[in-house]
Amino acid sequence: MILNNELFAKHLQGMIKYPTISSVDPEKIDKQAFLDFHKYLEETYPLVHKTLEKEIIGRVGLLYRWKGTGKSNSLPLLLTAHQDVVPEGDHSMWKYPPFSGFIDDEDILWGRGSTDSKCNIQAYMDALELLIGDGFTPDYDLYLAFGYNEEIMGGPEAAAALIADELKKRNINLGMVIDECGGIIEKDGKFMAQIYPCEKGYADFEFTKMDEGGHAAYPKQHSSLGIIGKTAWTIEENMLPQKLTEPVINQFKSIAPFKDKELGDMLKDPKANWEKLKPIFEENVQYNALTRTTFAVTMAKGSDQANILPEKASLIVNTRLLPGDTIEELQNHFESIVPEGVEVKMIKGHNPPSISSIESEGYLTIKKVVEEKYPGISFVPSMLIGGTDSRYYCDICPTSSVYRFTGIRHTEKTAGAHRVNEHIDCSILADNVDFYVRLIQAYGN
């Protein structure tokens, strides 16, 4: 089996050329861009398309099944990623055109989706193409699932939810799910593998204050927008307390050896040192997000003109929930603190999905495969602050093995997800493909 960086870069370059941008309005997506992308996959990976069954789910979702020999007792393995990308932003700010997939002299590939998450689709597909070429057939069933609206949190027709429903209807439970995020990080010559067995929940709340409105020349002391301003301030002043959750305890313990002595010593036992750690965490936005359900006041609206008192003023607060917290609890919390007459409504969101095990067979298989390549590597099971499509599969994974992890080794030549100038280091592509090749071979034994 030949792992060829140059060939993988060429495959990824081809994928970048399709502007598969998701939209909150499903009618507004460029369906043709997705269909052309499907055709490109067909042409680039003939063995995959000859061997696996392929279905379109929803508008342009992709579900593939590689039927195994059935010799393994393991439940199916699902590899997932999303076809959609975020809008490219201002073209003039891109070093190279966002949908060119240009590869520069330093072997860096530029383009929207290069890191998030077409590199995953490329790695899965290349791994399968190579394995099939080698005459390999898994002893278990393997699924590939590629949604088309991850970047808008699923929206009104979450493709991953449609795929999970379809599998449920067919009574298919999964043995392990692998999704985007995570990977191999190198620090001071030491390697660590960041793997996410859980992620935070998400909810947008709207706060509204109604009023009779009127001419701005005859105002009362507080307009509805003034009261909404007080609401914003009150929410920020009434954060929920910091909290240590099991996944974050594991995360801190495993990063302890990488921190300076004083902090590292405390992180070895976060529970015992919690009172000392709390103020340190509160100062750091990253740590704060790991130890708290966060509230971010992001949008506000009054009237449409300077001399009109608003009849309706509103505010949006984006919240990210720690495992264990619920949207209902947040609703109650907000209702208990907002000024009188302010209405609280959850407009979009989901509770945190279940936390996967770090002792399951699947987790141990990932560990084994990674350790083969990087002997002595440390594992950092972590909590993902953002969200992924993988959450939709938690319900049909009775082995509690839903992991956000890729074989990508992060170098300073890879960056820019969701920003202009997204780019990836092509020199790591072969290692990534190799990880999936070996994972697929190791799984189910």
Ligand SMILES: [Zn+2]
């Ligand atoms: Zn993504």
